[in-house]
Amino acid sequence: MGKINAVITGVGGWVPTYILDNEEMSTIVDTSDEWIMERIGVKTRHILKPEEGAGTSFMMTKAVKQLLEKTQADPDSIEAVIVATTTPDYHFPSTASLVIGNNGLKNAYGYDLEAACAGFLYAMEQGACLIRSGLYKRIIVCGGDHMSSMTNYQDRNTCPIFGDGAACVMMEATEEEYGLMDSYLRVDGKGYENLHMAAGGSACMPSHETVDQRLHFVYQEGRTVFKHAVTNMSNAVSTIAQRNNLTKDDIAWVVPHQANVRIESAVARRIGVEEDHVMINIDHMANTSGGTLPLCLWEYEPQLKKGDKIIFTAFGAGFSWGASYMIWGYDGSKFADTPAEFYKEGTISREEWYAKRRNGDK
């Protein structure tokens, strides 16, 4: 038996219906559409409201359901589900257990992986390792966050950045030269001061005081995080490109974590890749933390071609970061006609759906 590779064979996704635009944001905190567009690049973000559903598992369950419908995979054939999230429904049980139960995946085990905004990158590598071991043939890797559940809507420095959403990929074994080829992943343990949620864990248990002091929300020193993000993502992409003898002309797509459009542009400039080869959806998705990379794949899937060389990169709390190199395994156009509940019962394409949303047609 030859070398086993782990290849993505489908993408599913889901984002909440409610759209919080910059106009509404400027009624919540002292900000403006101009400032947010210029400094972050977010126009609208999806927010999960209680009347629609609750928790990350709600979104991820729908994403996995769509993936199964799209790929026509037998639910009994799924052997594992890895969930990258920083906003699990509960401390325990795991969000993976809920997603598995909700989708009736009775032959799967699963677990959550927490690496903040780098979570999906780590989870893809974990999934690939399971498959390369020869013990697993078909698994699902999910990434997503209910960021609005830990966003402080009294802090204008952070609240315009985040949105809610989840997506997932099917990963399967192949002996062909497709799939996740290489990963460079790091965490330095130096980022706590600059990016954290202080309370709610075992070091600082929830209490009336922690609630009064608003310690159950994201705290971020934006400028410091920004600098580390640009440097570490750029270096990680360069390392992975050099290690795999990739020049900028070989790279069909760079898929960066969607934290700030200026970070994405800076990373693209540093590695010399033209911006039309960089997946960007931050304008309408915002930063969904563990969801950004798979949501990019979900939206760009129709443009992806078998053999495309793709570099993923992400950076987040910890600090944790890295880059992965993948050879894409199928023409995304094969799913073009797939009806999905998300796109209004499949009556319009995702491009049309988003065009309508951008025009304010809710």
Ligand code: UT7
């Ligand atoms: O996903 C995990 C990793 N996270 C990241 O990679 C995020 C990295 N950081 C960033 O994206 C940016 O640093 C932010 C978007 C968070 C902030 O942008 P910035 O350009 O770094 O702004 P700043 O913090 O340097 O603030 C500049 C000014 C300040 O006013 P003064 O002190 O110059 O008078 C802020 O008070 O902008 C002000 N400001 C705002 N003004 C209007 C901060 N937030 C806002 C706002 N609206 N929402």
